[in-house]
Amino acid sequence: MFILSDKIKNLIGNESFSYDDVGMSDSTVIIFIDKVLKIQTVSEESEHEYEVMKWLQDKLPVPGILAYEKTDDKNYLLMTKVPGEMSCADQYMRNPEQLVNLLAEGLKMLWKVDISNCTYMHRLDEKLQMAKYNVQNNLVDMDNVELETFGENGFQSPEHLLKWLITNRPEEELVFSHGDFCLPNVFLSGKKISGYIDLGRAGIADRWQDIALCYRSLLHNFEGKYCDKKYQGFRADILFEKLDIVPDWDKIRYYILLDELF
Template identity: 25%
Template sequence: MKRTLIQPRLDDFPDTYHALLQRGSVWDSSCSPEARVWYLEADGGCFLKSAPVGTLANEAKMAGFFAAKGLGAAVLDFRCENGRDWLLTSRVVGEDCTHYLHDPRRLCDLIATRLRALHELCFTDCPIQNRTATFLQSAEQGYRIGRCDLDFYAFPQKPFASADGAYRFLQENKHLLACDTLLHGDYCLPNILLDDWRFSGFIDLGNGGVGDRHIDLFWGAWTLAFNLKTEAYRERFFDAYGRDKIEMHRLSLVAAAEVFG
């Protein structure tokens, strides 16, 4: 995770965080202009995230749920002020998985088995109970406004020839997507933290909830290909996860939906 040392303007932050911001160095680790993220060194370290109002509520809920299971950072505070959501979480020890690319086979096997372990957990008390529905709604909205990238990830081997073709395939088969598994929702290497190869926790859980496991499987395969610049580890990833729970047709459905993401 990239960080840039800054001198924060206190007026840009809610009053409740001013003392914390003044007790130690502050680093900007934002990856997008919409969601700003700062690392605050005070009190052992914590992360403060800010985004337009209404966009971090689910992340706060899922972060708390994962933290209760020992799978992520504790939620220290969540509030809405001045048209923005603010989420303060504890620091998770370690670095994200992009720091472990030097041993790709070990990394591939680790994130596959860690994902399978996540997918085996009980989800009866999960605060987001139908992630599949919102996943499909997002694809529908993307199609309606013309958001489409057919080259995003040609997966499996037969990419879609047109937006209408991908949409038609999704509409005809979307009933096959299940809602029976606890998901991370954005299962990518920067969102999985390790401490010397030991799992530390998950971050960025705004798309998490109960849904179809193939959403996480799609992103797991994608993140390996994107970060390692090769498709060579896709089949290994599926093997390590366990082929008994993988249906290629459902992966194709997820791919069709992500065309409109």
């Protein structure tokens, strides 16, 4: 049971609501008519999300902040509801050319953010420290990793993977990164990006961080990993064509493996 502050109660009034169960987050997300209340356990990531959202208000289409309250163990973030639909909505999945074109535009919008005065760092120094903490505290969710990551033909354990990631860290091409650029976190309205959500890992990072997770998310969604519906005839490599880049498969693999520890 959550105890809401008077400020948040007054803002939501008696509006009808529903719970959002999309995604892998352990937060509680309550959807109102034009607002969203996100309740999370107090952590570095949950506090970072609030701070980076404030910084992004005039830079990217992100939710507006209506109220933020913090108790001993919970953060309550009330924000405006992003218009449109998740990019994994059926209408976009049935039009992969349009979908990937919009996602490529969404990546480019992030990379155009001026990072010269950005203090939010999510470079490999920070990410590997966070990954180390997760490994040492048994926080790696082994039920939601890729089948090939661990086991006979993969890594022996999260500790083994972490050691490999530290040894094989690549050079970084720094941009402003979403940090978890998966289809449910990018909203579309018509033929444009209407918003980014779940910004707890956003900040300065290698641009291949977002490319890798976008690529993986496209594959998983079109293969029907998160629902019973599979979409035939999709070629994930068109992402690189839309971005006009040559895929760096070593970096893509690296950042997908790094994400296994989060």
